[in-house]
Amino acid sequence: MKLDIVNATCGYNGTEIVRNITFSVQTGDMVCLLGPNGAGKTTLFKSILGFLPLIQGEILLDGQNMTSLPPRVLAKSVSYVPQAHTPPFAYKVLDVVLMGRTAHIGMLSSPSSKDKELAARMLDDLRISHLAGKDYTQISGGERQLVLIARALAQEPKLLIMDEPTANLDFGNQVRVLEEVQRLSRKGLGILMTSHSPDHAFLCSTKVALMISNQGFLFGEAADVVTEQNLKAAYGVEVRLTEVKDSLGRTIQTCVPLLNQSI
Structure with missing residues (x-):
């Protein structure tokens, strides 16, 4: 695509x-x-x-x-992860991720066991499966961002x-x-x-x-x-580009700002 x-x-x-x-x-x-x-x-x-x-x-x-x-x-x-999200209701985290399955579910249908398994797998892939049963409104902003990514991935x-x-x-x-x-x-x-x-x-x-x-x-x-x-x-x-090695010995560039030391 x-x-x-x-x-x-x-x-x-x-x-x-x-x-x-x-x-x-x-x-x-x-x-x-x-x-x-x-x-x-x-x-x-x-x-x-x-x-x-x-x-x-x-x-x-x-x-x-x-x-x-x-x-x-x-x-x-196409799925979208916004920069910020204000939670409207205290849905459970797993339910928020399940919302990503909406396009694959009929209007009068409920999420299937396959949908629930896929949503749980998205949480597990992002290492936040421990949040599944928590209220979306009660987790941190960073955790909500990870949940939104899991929801977007659940759209497949x-x-x-x-x-x-x-x-x-x-x-x-x-x-x-x-x-x-x-x-x-x-x-x-x-x-x-x-x-x-x-x-x-x-x-x-x-x-x-x-x-x-x-x-x-x-x-x-x-x-x-x-x-x-x-x-x-x-x-x-002003910045300078320099190089470092990753864990596999590959060269990666990185950006270093030049701070004004007189400030």
Whole structure:
């Protein structure tokens, strides 16, 4: 499955926030969307998901305009993990994950044993099965974020869109989520993920999209897009890229900010 964003201009009430965005995500890809606050990452996501109408351009799913596809068809193909979520009711965690099965269940049907087993497996994969019987409103923000990821995976999508999935997580859970993202990508799931950390692009992405406020949009391999010059243009700070070895001896780049020691 392939998602194409073609010459997309997005915004609110006719006011343009991002302009002329073109890139593609297909099954097996892991695309990391980087950019400073206000660059338009969330606006772009809302447009891709149909929450905001495009001002210009089109968004295609396997060559079909997404606005022409029925919601149930879309839900079986694309799932979404929001940046934040306010719990409306004290559902049990397992029930929240089961909601991801809605597109696969008839209107008058109840979740089957298979649906419940799949939901439990999603919790187990993310190492939060101990939360299954807890009230969703009584767990931490970081734990809720992991539950939302489990719910999205329960949809069994081909493409997963994640808006800052590690924003509310402690360091250990950030690592677990990034490991899960890598695993899912290797299994063939296409992933589009926003992040504020350039290191995430080096750790798990196959492609990087970098939004630079009022200057443009770059898309390509991490080594070509995430450069010291481009990061300074995007974030307005001096950085240096260095290299470290992972547990298998592979070289991974990392980004180090140059702090002003005179402050």
